[in-house]
Amino acid sequence: MRDASAVVIREAVEEDAAGVCDVFRAAYGKAYSYPEFYETGFVKRLILGDDALMFVALDRNSGKTLGTASVLLEIGAMSDLTGEFGRLAVIPDARGCRIGSMLMDARLAAVRERLHVGIVDARITHPYSLRIAQRHRFTVAGFAPLRHFFKYRESTCVLAQWFNDALDLRRNNPRIVHEALPIATLSLENASLPVDVIIDDDAQAYPRDSNFAIEELSTTGYSTLLRIERGRIRNREVFGPMRLHYGFFKLHRSHAQYLIARDGKHVAGAIGFIHDEHDRSVRIFELITPNDRAVYFLFHQLLSRCEEEWDIDVVEVDVRATSPRLQRTLLELGFVPSAYVPAMVFHDVERFDVIRMTRLLVAPDLGHMELTPEAEEMKDLVMAPLIVRQAAPIVQRALARLGLLRAMTPEQGQLLASACTQRRFPAGQEIFRRDEKAAELLLILEGRIDVRVSDNGEAVGEVLPGETLGELGLLERGVHSASAVARTDVEALAIEHSELDDLMRRRPDIGLAIYRYLSDGLARKLRRADER
Numbered sequence: 001m002r003d004a005s006a007v008v009i010r011e012a013v014e015e016d017a018a019g020v021c022d023v024f025r026a027a028y029g030k031a032y033s034y035p036e037f038y039e040t041g042f043v044k045r046l047i048l049g050d051d052a053l054m055f056v057a058l059d060r061n062s063g064k065t066l067g068t069a070s071v072l073l074e075i076g077a078m079s080d081l082t083g084e085f086g087r088l089a090v091i092p093d094a095r096g097c098r099i100g101s102m103l104m105d106a107r108l109a110a111v112r113e114r115l116h117v118g119i120v121d122a123r124i125t126h127p128y129s130l131r132i133a134q135r136h137r138f139t140v141a142g143f144a145p146l147r148h149f150f151k152y153r154e155s156t157c158v159l160a161q162w163f164n165d166a167l168d169l170r171r172n173n174p175r176i177v178h179e180a181l182p183i184a185t186l187s188l189e190n191a192s193l194p195v196d197v198i199i200d201d202d203a204q205a206y207p208r209d210s211n212f213a214i215e216e217l218s219t220t221g222y223s224t225l226l227r228i229e230r231g232r233i234r235n236r237e238v239f240g241p242m243r244l245h246y247g248f249f250k251l252h253r254s255h256a257q258y259l260i261a262r263d264g265k266h267v268a269g270a271i272g273f274i275h276d277e278h279d280r281s282v283r284i285f286e287l288i289t290p291n292d293r294a295v296y297f298l299f300h301q302l303l304s305r306c307e308e309e310w311d312i313d314v315v316e317v318d319v320r321a322t323s324p325r326l327q328r329t330l331l332e333l334g335f336v337p338s339a340y341v342p343a344m345v346f347h348d349v350e351r352f353d354v355i356r357m358t359r360l361l362v363a364p365d366l367g368h369m370e371l372t373p374e375a376e377e378m379k380d381l382v383m384a385p386l387i388v389r390q391a392a393p394i395v396q397r398a399l400a401r402l403g404l405l406r407a408m409t410p411e412q413g414q415l416l417a418s419a420c421t422q423r424r425f426p427a428g429q430e431i432f433r434r435d436e437k438a439a440e441l442l443l444i445l446e447g448r449i450d451v452r453v454s455d456n457g458e459a460v461g462e463v464l465p466g467e468t469l470g471e472l473g474l475l476e477r478g479v480h481s482a483s484a485v486a487r488t489d490v491e492a493l494a495i496e497h498s499e500l501d502d503l504m505r506r507r508p509d510i511g512l513a514i515y516r517y518l519s520d521g522l523a524r525k526l527r528r529a530d531e532r
Helices: 014-028 040-048 099-111 128-135 178-190 219-235 248-253 295-308 324-332 373-402 410-418 471-476 497-506 508-531
Strands: 007-011 052-059 065-072 082-090 117-123 139-149 153-162 213-216 256-263 266-276 281-288 314-320 336-347 350-360 421-425 430-432 440-446 449-452 461-463 483-486 490-496
Touching: 007 099, 014 040, 014 052, 014 065, 014 082, 040 052, 052 099, 065 099, 082 099, 082 128, 082 336, 099 128, 117 128, 117 139, 117 336, 128 153, 139 178, 139 281, 139 314, 139 350, 139 373, 153 336, 153 373, 178 324, 178 336, 178 350, 178 373, 219 266, 256 295, 266 295, 281 295, 295 314, 295 324, 314 324, 314 336, 324 350, 336 373, 373 410, 373 421, 373 440, 373 490, 410 508, 440 471, 440 497, 471 497, 471 508, 490 497, 497 508
Parallel strands: 082 117, 281 314
Antiparallel strands: 007 052, 052 065, 065 082, 117 153, 139 153, 139 336, 213 256, 256 266, 266 281, 314 350, 336 350, 421 490, 430 483, 440 490, 449 461, 449 483
């Protein structure tokens, strides 16, 4: 182990490019998500450019490059004073002597007066990046599942720190959907900020209009999009590292692409994204629409290409925390909130909170992780809805067996499935007791259930496969009027009353289908009771 006093930290110069490349090769082998860092020419341009600061750690005696780290100064497209603290790499035999911490000290000292917000996307297959960031007052703001592809997909922890006037310029009382509340609350508390978000329970998703043609951006459509963007600039909902006004050819060189929705001869909107083939990811950075009609269509078309054409694993988008309609739209498209960064972007005269939303197109197998307690808590909040969504296709097939989906569209069935959980009861188990508070509705897939009015009494009714249990508790919102005991092994789907209430509030069409199904089931039970 080297003595820290034998290490020199300084800003990189052009002659350091080869040493920086050597560090990345030693640290990552052939599996780094950004192979351009193995190219001396690319690293030289990064060192000499104005968009990033790069630092190196050198052995004082030999001059060997031991580590490197950088700050990307303009990760946002509007000069919003947000920087990403990344590209931290230390050669294996130099780890353990505080080089990572020394590089972080140097970066903070260099940018403290130049930035409002610093972001760290810390790897968690080892403890170094995450712990260094937290020791330097970065707070946990999110968890990015399967964020990068190295030898396999790795997750990261999202952390943030604020400088200068960033929090004084923050837009207070952002409006968010309730699904984002747990992550927003934890992020704000970690940053010692008041939890001042307003839950917008009335926000509806954008309309599902599909009467558009889709095409890729060409030079002929560029000027039209610019005119549309100019009209929408005050209501920007999506933020990212690029903007249309950068210029068509600069966008092309940056691997930025746009899909355009056309309504006849007219442009109805466009969605901008970066498709990283090596990382098998898509990052959405811009949404341009003159009205609301094409929003859902554009996201849906992009997701279809990700799934059917491009072999994409992860899709991400940063959404303004005052845009609950877009948040709701993304939830219906299978995204989940994965990070909440207060005051992340500057727009007009204030800084807006941002909700990062993630759609996984592969199984959420996280692999080995080394998390701090704060990161562990955030990981659990992010992964809970992802695990539910992973099981949704199984649940949908089960719902189809019940016949409940016959009057529903595939999209309606997907939403209903996401509200259900699978339950199993062995023969003889009491499912609920008389006078116990009713909390959920059960849809019975397999098995038979006895309904009893007393603990030791005979069954006064039975519930069969394809029927529901607990519908009276749902309707009356009181206690159960009878006990239910599994006569055989029972397999069921459960919907909590609160989940069902939320789903029916957002989608009355689904609520109508559910209540029709419940009324048909009650009618069958009554006819069977009359025959006993």
